[in-house]
Amino acid sequence: MLSAPARARRPLAGGARVLALLGAGSVALLAAPVVYLVVRAFGADPLASLPLVVRPRTGELLLTSLALALLVAVAVGALGTLQALLLARLRLPASRALLALAALPLAMPSYVAAFGWLGLVPSMQGFWAAWLQLTIVSTPYVTLPVHAALRSAPAGLEIAARSLGRGPLAALRQVTWPIVRPAATAGALLAGLYALADFGVVSLMRVETLSTGIARAMGAGFDRSYAALLGLVLVAAAIALVLLEQRVRRAVPAARVRSAAPPRIDVGRWTPVAVAAVLTTPIVAIGVPVATLVTRALEAQSVRTLEWAELLQAAGTSVSLAIAAGILATVLAAPIALLAARHPSPVSRALEGAATIAHALPGIVVGLSLVFLSLALVPWAYQTVGVLIAAYALLAAPRAVGGVRAALERVPMRYEHLARSLGRRRAAAFSSTTGRIAAGGVGVAALLAAVAALKELPATLLLRPTGVDTLATALWARTDVSEYGAAAPFALALIACAAVPAMLVLVTSVQRDQDADLGGRSAAP
Known part of the structure; x- marks a missing residue:
């Protein structure tokens, strides 16, 4: 009766504490757009803001x-x-x-x-x-x-x-x-x-x-x-x-x-x-x-002749940004998912719940917030590829948490215990057992995050660097009725x-x- 709680508390003093700190950092990054949006909205003159809201x-x-x-x-x-x-x-x-x-x-x-x-x-x-x-x-x-x-x-x-x-x-x-x-x-x-x-x-x-x-x-x-x-x-x-x-x-x-x-x-x-x-x-x-x-x-x-060079360039840009965003989203989701899967506790549930609530952030809100943040804190980063990838990752990370956690939970803990009993250190035991077996599921989570980033439109419109077109923005620029023929190849490539x-x-x-x-x-x- 007493062994289970002791086993649950022991990791919290070591590896789980590190995971909790990393997970808290991920949640802070996920919440940063809304926090700044609140600061921005309530930093304005209340007498001027209230009539706008009501x-x-x-x-x-x-x-x-x-x-x-x-x-x-x-x-x-x-x-x-x-x-x-x-x-x-x-x-x-x-x-x-x-x-x-x-x-x-x-x-x-x-x-x-x-x-x-x-x-x-x-x-x-x-x-x-x-x-x-x-x-x-x-x-x-x-x-x-x-x-x-x-x-x-x-x-x-x-x-x-x-x-x-x-x-x-x-x-x-x-x-x-x-x-x-x-x-x-x-x-x-x-x-x-x-x-x-x-x-x-x-x-x-x-x-x-x-x-x-x-x-x-x-x-x-x-x-x-x-x-x-x-x-x-x-x-x-x-x-x-x-x-x-x-x-x-x-x-x-x-x-x-x-x-x-x-x-x-x-x-x-x-x-x-x-x-x-x-x-x-x-x-x-x-x-x-x-x-x-x-x-x-x-x-x-x-x-007219198909704009092959522009189409291929937009497709390459979209795929590259999506892959980078999928990887970053998985990195942000990993500590939260690992803590929830291996060290369930009120802390892990709170972090996972906060990440899930971050799933409610619409793309246009994240894009709007990062516009404000970049202009206020790092003006040189405004409309750069890095900020755009960050927006994609912030939008996709809450979705990746569930996929990464599911992949980790499919691997029994006894595999790691067996590796530890054979003299492996904790990190080596994890990488040689759970990490290797769960890699496929984690890859699927990263792939789904990349697909979500690939389809994202409003954040891309707000944050894309000048002169950089993705398939979504190239299509959006041609949504006028007279441009359907030119837009169709970009739409098909995006699909x-x-x-x-x-x-x-x-x-x-x-x-x-x-x-x-x-x-x-x-x-x-």
Whole structure:
């Protein structure tokens, strides 16, 4: 009874204390943009700032942003849960390939999808057009966790309900749905957070939100005070969503030992309808925009020559910056993740929670804050590659924490203990066991962070050095209707750069699930 607490306290005096200090440093860096934004906003004259916050225009922007986030969350929750149920409970052809395709919209930059649809339907603008675009690219936020929850839910309860005369739908509603509901709600709230922070789609669809209001305030006479105040309002709304998501996520039941899954239902002639429902989001989010962009690009070749040099240079710049940001984000996430995985304590939980809340920072807020910070503290660094990479890393690091922690937790501690018993020092034992085994998972986390950096638009627009173009900024500079042909190749290159690594991660995840499923079945009595 007394040995466990002693073992938990002993590392805190040594290695865990160092990790805690490093983790605190990472959290301080992640929080620096908001801290400075607060200082900047409240450093202004309160008598002048208060009317800016309470004026009707600010309320209109906030209400539009919250309404868009809420409606996206509701739609994504319904559609994602439906897709997960179809994939997990129906006998569909190539179900694992369908799952990978259903997840693929996560790799699609939302503003690229919107740009592709505008090329097909130029009149597609307004609130509901933005809602549709954000819904189709965010649906995997619910599809993936609900599918995973359905796979890990105890099948015996559903089978027992069926044996008592409940039909398949009644058994799902009364037994399985209460188990997967927290996963669906948490995923829907994340989709709402994505919609709340979005800048590209609402700008293309001509919807006035807090994000566009911040950009407008920055461009109209460089009104820093009002932009900072709007940024704080956006951060407050985003943090409220993240705290709500965390509360819901804590309601997710602990993972159980896998048992034999309930028999999948054969729907016969309705199978094509079910497959079509699963493929709706990848077709609408990726298929239609890509087809439109390819057509526009081919049409443009008859009137102008493709700017190959500019395209290749922008692609190289985007990939290089994304790789650097992915590495830096993983470095920032590593001490927090390692402390949480190996030395759970109130300190580790507090640091991990702070890092998770940092996930609420919208790209435009981080970009705005780093503009202020660099101009105030290091003016020579303003609009340099280093500041841009730092912005990418600050945005991606909170996402990397979960991936790095998951990779570390898959490695049993006994491997390190065995290496230590053979005379290895702590660092050598970690690198030769946990470090080597977890390297693949850590690499996946870094890759996902790089993909997030590759797609980032508002922070890039605010911080990119003069004369340096990424695929996102080159595309954004050509979003005028008359430039669709010239913009299409940049959009297609951005999709390819983001989709290839994302597809590799998805294939790896599906294969891992398949192996775990086979292992669970073989272990089941």
